Amino acid sequence: MLVIKPEALEEIRQAHLWYEVQRPGLGAQFREELSECLQFIVENPPGFAVRKKVYRAAVLSRFPYVVWYAMEGADVVVYRVRHGKQKPLGRFWNK
Secondary structure, three states: OEEEOHHHHHHHHHHHHHHHHHOOOHHHHHHHHHHHHHHHHHHOHHHOOEEEOOEEEEEOOOOOEEEEEEEEOOEEEEEEEEEOOOOOOHHHHHO
16 A cells, blocks of 8 residues: 655645646646656565665656655555655654
């Protein structure tokens, strides 16, 4: 099961809005690529290397965003969807 934390949902919303302001339709393209990435993660949870403790990072191909997630039992938990230039996980990084 895919679980997306509220912080990640807010980051997705902000990125979508920012891209829509830049060019109408670009936000939808961002969401489409993100959706494809999340689908891959759900189908292949260990598909990306552990980068820090239990956290894995999936990099979007077209947009400079990283999906930070961890496997928790049968669940894939997305903690952050961060721009590549931002700190990866903030407070979660030190868990």
